[in-house]
Amino acid sequence: MDRLLVLEDGSVWKGKAFGSDNFKVGELVFNTAMTGYQEILTDSSYCGQIVMMTYPLIGNYGMNRDDWENLVPSVFGLVVKDLCEDYSNWRANSSLNDFCKQENIAGIYDIDTRAITRRIRDKGVMRCMMCNADANIDEVLETIRKTPEMHDQVQQVSAPRIYSVPNRGLKVVVMDFGSKLSIIRDLAALNLDIVVVPWNTDVKTIMSFCPDGVVLTDGPGNPTDIPEAIETVRQLMGQVPMFGICLGHQLISLACGAKTYKLKFGHRGSNHPVVHLSDGHVEITSQNHGYAVDIDSLANTDLVMTHKALNDNSCEGVAHKTYPVFGLQFQPTSTDGTGAMDAFVRLMTTEKENKKNA
Template sequence: MKKQLILEDGTIFVGEGFGSDTETIGEVVFNTGMTGYQEILSDPSYCGQLVTLTYPLVGNYGINRDDFESIHPAVKGFIVKEAAEFPSNWRSEFTLNEYFEMKKIPGIAGIDTRKLTRIIRQYGTLKGAICSIEADAQEVMKKLRSTKLPIDQVRQVSTKNAYPSPGRGKRVVLVDFGMKHGILRELNERGCDVVVVPYYTTAEEILNLSPDGIMLSNGPGDPKDVPEAVDMLRGVLGKVPLFGICLGHQLFALACGADTVKMKFGHRGSNHPVRDLETGKVAITSQNHGYTVEMESVKNTRLAVTHIAVNDESIEGLKHLDFPAFTVQYHPEASPGPEDANGLFDQFLALIESQKQEVTSHA
C-alpha cells in the first residue's frame, strides 16, 4: 500500500507502507546505527518520535524474543529505505512488517532516507506525519503546524509501580525515566539487589529503601519537563552515591544548577566517539538524545566536565566535586552498539564500596 511522509516544511516523500495502516504524527529524527533496529524501535527514549534509519536495509535478521529494550515500544513510526520481507536468522520469529502490525506501529519504506537526513541536518528536527496516499497534503500540513509535541513522555514510559529485581549484592535504587532493559541487565549481572521505582518517587521514599547507590536511567523528551526528578535529586545528593545515564545525566546537571538546551538534530547512533578528559582515551559509544547540558552553564556549579563528544565538543560526562556522583550522556550498556564504556558500571560499584569504607572508618 502506498503511503506518504509529509514534513511540516512541506516536503513530501512517497513510499510503501508496512505495519499498521493508521496515520501518525511525531518528531522526525534519524539514527546512524548499522545494526540494532530491534533495540532502537523498543527504546523508550524514542517515545513520540518517527525514527529514520540511515542504514539502507532494515529487517534482514528479523525480530526475535531476546533483543527488546522494553515490553511495549513507544516509537510512533519507522522510516526506512528498504524493509526486508524475508529475514534470515536462526533467532527470527517475526518480520518487521508482522511485528509492526502486531504493535499497531506504522512504517514507510522505499523513500530517499539520505535526502530526509540531509533535511534534518540542515534545518533541525521537524514534525512529520505518515499517512495514506489519499490524504490531502495541505490538510495534513495544517494539522502538523497546529499539533504540539507531547511533554509527558516520561510519564508515558516510566513504570507505574516500584518492583524488585533481587540480587545478593549492593542495593541499587534504579529510577525509571524510560529505562532500557540493558541497564537493569548490567546491574543484575554484577549481582546488585535492584529496586526499580517510578520517575516521581521522592527523595524520602528512595532513602527509606536504604540504597547503597542510586541509578538514574535514560528517558525521552526535555529534562525540564520532569521537575519532580530535579527536586528528588537535590534531596539525595551527597547522601548516596549516584550514577546517571542520558536523561539521568541531564536531570543531574539541572539539579546542580547547570542548564540544558535542545540540540539541532541530536546524537542518535552507535558510532559516536567520546573523549575521557582525564585519560585522553576515546571510546566509541551508543547515543540517543536530543538535548544536551550547556557548557557555559557548568562554570558556576560544583560540577566538572569529565567527557566530551569528539565530533561537536558537547558535554558527554559530569562529576560532582563534593559528592560521590557522576553521569554520562551516552549509553555504557550499549544495546545496540559497542561496549567500550561498559566498565562505568564497575566504576559505580567501586564508588559505592569506597563510600562504605569511608563511613566505616569514621564510625
C-alpha cells in the same frame, strides 16, 4: 500500497506502506546504526518520535523475543529505505513488517532516506506525519502544526509501580525515566540488589530502601519537563552515590544549577566517538538523545565536565567536585570497555566503607 511522509516544512515524500496505518504526529529523527533496529524500536527514549534509519537495508535478521528493550514499544513510526521481508536468523520468530503490524507502528519504505537526512541535518529535527497517498496534504500539514508538543513522555514510559530484581550485592535504587531493559540486566550482572522505582518517587521512599547507590536512567523528552525529578535529585545529592545515564546525566546537571539545550538533530547511533578528558582516551559509544548540557553553564556549578563528544564538542559526562555523583550522556554497559558501571560499583563500595569507618 503507496504511502506519504509529510514534514512540517511542507515537503512531501512518497514511499510504500508497511506496518500499521496508525498515523501519528511525531518528531522525525534519524539513527545512523547499521544494526539494532529491534532495540531502537523498543527503546522508550523514542517516545513521541518517528525514527528514520540511515542504513539502507532494514529487517534482514527479523525480530526475536529476547532483544526487546521494553515490552511495549512507544515509537510513533519507522522510516527505512529498503524493507527486507525475507529475514534470516535462527533466533527470529517474525518479520519487521509483522512486528510493526502487531505493535500498531506505522512504517514507510522505498523512500529517499539520504535526502531526508540531509534536510534534517540542515534544518534540524522537525515534526511529521505519515498518511495515505490520497490524503489532503493541506489538512495533514494543518494537523501537524496544530498538534501540541509533547511534554509527558517520561510519565508515559516510566515503570508504573515499584518492583525489585533481587540479588546478593550492593543495594541500588533505579529511578526509571524510561529505562532500557539492558540497563537493568547489566546492573543485575554486577550482582547488584536492584529496586526499580517510578520517575516521581520521593526522597523519603527512595531512602527507605537504605540504598548504597541510586541510578538515574535514560528516558525521552526534555529534562526540564520533569522538575519534580530534578528536585528529588537535588535532595539526594550528598546522601547517596548517584550515577546518571543519558537523561539521568542531564537531571544531575540541572539539579546542580547547569542548563540544557536542544541539539539541532541529536545524537542517535552506535558509533559516536567520545573523549575522556582526564587521559585523552577515546570511546566509541551508543547514543540516543536530543538534548545536551550547556558546557558554559557548568562554570558556576560544583560539576566538572569529564567527557566530550568529538563530533560536535558537546558535553558527554560530568562529575561532582565533592559528592560521589557522576553522569554520562551515552549508554554504558557492563561489557563495553568504558568501565562506567564498574566505576559506580567501586564508588559505592568506597562510600560504604567510609561510612562504616567514620
